[in-house]
Amino acid sequence: MNLRNTTLLVVLFSACVTYAQDSTLVDVNTAAEPKLSYLDSIKSTFQKHEIAACVDERWMNELSNQDLYSEMIADIENTNLDEKVEYDLSTELLKERLKALDAKSAFHIEYNPGLENIIKHYLKNRKRSYERLMALSQYYFPIFEEALAKYNVPLEIKYLAVVESALNPRAVSRAGATGLWQFMYGTGKQYNLDITTFTDERSDLLKATDAACQYMVNMYKIFGDWDLVLASYNAGPGNVSKAIRRSGGKQNYWNIRPYLPKETQGYVPAFLATMYVFEYHKEHGIVPQKPIVNHFATDTIMVKNKMSFKQISDLLDISMEQLQFLNPMYKRDFIPYQTDKNHFLRLPLDKVAVFTSNENKIYAYCDYEFNQREKPFSSQEMLATSDVSIVTKTKYHKVRRGESLGLIAKKNGVTVTELKRWNGLRSNTIAAGKNLKILKEEKVAVTPKKVIENPVAKAVVSNDTVKVKNDKPLEAVNYHIVEKGESLFSIAQKYEITNDELKEWNELEDENILIGSKLIVRPLEKQMTENHIVQSGENLNTIAKKYNVTIDELKEWNELEDNNIKLGTTLKIMLPADEEVVVAEVKTKKPEKQSPYKSEKIYIVQKGDSLFSISQKIKGVTVSDLKKWNGISGKTIKPGMKLKISG
Structure with a gap:
């Protein structure tokens, strides 16, 4: 019976423990439920439609890739049409294909050795580039063709955007021409393309294409020949007109070509060669890559x-x-x-x-x-808020397979432009395994600091000597802005410190420094601050002389833009902060009847002292007295000098 009761108690106890554990688990899971951010709570209410995404992210590397644009421009400017190119394409077959193109084109497409050379150059050296361009063209060409048909412009003009910008809507030439159709600022304005701080409609696909069509129509009214329209698009109608006159009135592009600007001489051949490559890419084994969108x-x-x-x-x-x-x-x-x-x-x-x-x-x-963005402080908020210091920290991101600059920038809260500038990148292409530098600015709260009103802060009287023991320095450090040509070594020499001290104070891993960087060149514990209230008749020059500092130092410490200061302004003066300084020898037999400076014999000059300030500290002593007793002819004194303060 006792055994049965004992067994029953054990079973009941186990059941209670199990129930308690289950209850605990439920409570823990409920408490651990994460709180949604405002962004996530908004997105959770979105109505969504199941349509397959049409863009693969890895293709977005093409969006502002300047490689194709640079190659195309270089070919137009530098390719020598008279230089023979070896490629497996017979002249007879090329003539046959050009003739077929001419039959269905508004352009005069006739064989000549220069055109053959540039076509073979593209087929031999630019095959990969054209595979990428053909992928881009599947997005752009339908838009071009729709606009060209609207204005009754030959549809082959679509190949002009390949020559002009390599189908890069953000392409910018050395002269400032911008967009798919490379409009200059003035021409863009002429065709009502808006250009503001935030927008540039020369890069707008629809509006820029419409403007290009209008330009073509206007040029055709002048020249009546599409080859010359292309030449005028590149060189301007004035240069084409000059070339016609210099050639004796000829109006065929190939006849006036020697009289055109050098770039335009390679422009129409590049256009015709591009047309050939696009039209006969299958015959040459050029396979367009996957379309972007x-x-x-x-x-x-x-x-x-x-x-x-x-x-x-x-x-x-x-x-x-x-x-x-x-x-x-x-x-x-x-x-x-x-x-x-x-x-x-x-x-x-x-x-x-x-x-x-x-x-x-x-x-x-x-x-x-x-x-939610930070707003300007009111004066009351500024008084109530503790000081904030902006600290720039450097971290590194190792590129993983499949990552793009855009993805990395998004993860780290920076822009692609910043990533490229910090790492010296010219294009958006990055290789897996590369370490990218990322600079992040962080706000660090700084406890309000006590201001030391007087360098002689605390006096400890001991027998015949007055000793001054300063508080630990509580004000800002000295900085140096790195200029072109400077190194860590030269900066250390300038401030009489070591390389290791510079690296330690600035948390540098090596000796590489950037122009414009702000380096700490005097640590916190080596400074103290005195406040000076500007009196009537004072200026920066007189104050600098009084404290034995420079005007530039005063301006730097007080963030002054010029030499103007107002009466009553409080200026910060940075002073050295030795732990213990002997200021003067004092006889203290009758202190209640004597001035603390009356019996002084020697005064050790501190940084910031002037003859005037010393005379103010010691009653009954004038500047003339000090100069007379110490044989001083001018006003210059140096820290550490011992001055007699009695005759």
Whole structure:
């Protein structure tokens, strides 16, 4: 019986323990539920439509890749049409194909040795480039053809954008021509392309293409020949007219070519060679790469609120690179809002559906984000807020396989432009395994510091000697801005410190320093501060002399832009802070009846002292007395000097 009862108790106890454990687990799981951010809570309410994404992120590396543009421009400027190129393409077969092209083209396409050489050059040396260009063309060409057909311009003109910009809407030439069709600023304005701080419609796919078509129509009215229209697009109608006159009135491009600018001499042949490569790429084994995006899988939305690409990227889960590729007209990755002008955002169709279904929520989030940004302090807030120091820290990111600059920039809260500048990159192409430098600015709160009002801060009287023991220095450090040509060694020599001290104070891993860097050259514990209130008749020069410092030091310590100071202004004066300084020898037999300086015999000059300031400290002593007793003819004294202070 006792055994049965004991067994029952054990079973009941085990059941209770098990129940308690289960209850505990439920409570822990409930408590650990993460709190959603405002962004996640907004996105969780979005209506979504299941349409396959039309852009593969790795293709976004092509969006601002300047390699193709540089190669195309170099070919036009430097390729010698008279230099024979060896390539497996017979002259007879080329003549036959050019004749076929001529039969269906508005251009005069006739064989000549120069054209043969540049075609073979492209086929031999630019095969890979044309595979990439053909991928891009599958997005751009349908848009070009639609506009060209509208203005009754030959559809082959679409190949001109390949020659002009390598299909890069953000391409900028050395002369400043911008966009797919390389409009100069003045020409862009002439054709109503808006150029502002935030937007450049020369990079707008639709508006720039429309302007290019208008230009072509106007030039054709002048010359009546599409070859000459192409030449005028590059050189300007004035240069083409001059070439016609200098050739004796000839109006065939190949006859006036020697009289055109050098660049234009290679321009039309490059256009015709590009046309040939595109039309006969299969015959030469050129396989277009995967298209970046299908034009018909995108659409535009009129934006009714200001927003940044970063906000759109976070809300719609679309990469920054994709947004930049589809919207190259926004120079600062920011869409402004103006009541008198409409701005549009191009997105893949699946993202358009999400945007339009949740438009009000998206605008609400953007407003919330903008309101969270730091605002200017009021004077009261500034008084109540502790000091904040901005510290720049460097970290490194090792590139993993499949990562792009845009993805890395997004992860670290920086821009692609900054990544390229910090790491000396010229293109968006990066190799796996490379270490990228990333600079991050952090705000560090600094406890308000006590200001030492007088260098003689605390006096300890001991028999016949007065000793001054200063508090630990509590003010700012000295800085040096690195200039061109300086090294860590030269800076250390200048401030009479060591390389190791510079590296330690500035947390440097090696001796590499950047121009413009701000280096600590005097550690905190070697300084103290005295405040000086500007009196009537004083200026920076007199104050600098009084404290034995320079005007530039005064301006640096007090962040002054010029030499003007106002009466009553408090100026900071940086002084050395020795731990213990003997100031004077004092006889203290009758201190209650004597001035503390009356019986002084010797005074040791401190940094910042002047004859005037010393005379003020010692009653009954004038500057003339000090000069007379110490044989001083001028006003210059140096720290460490011993001055007699009695006759």
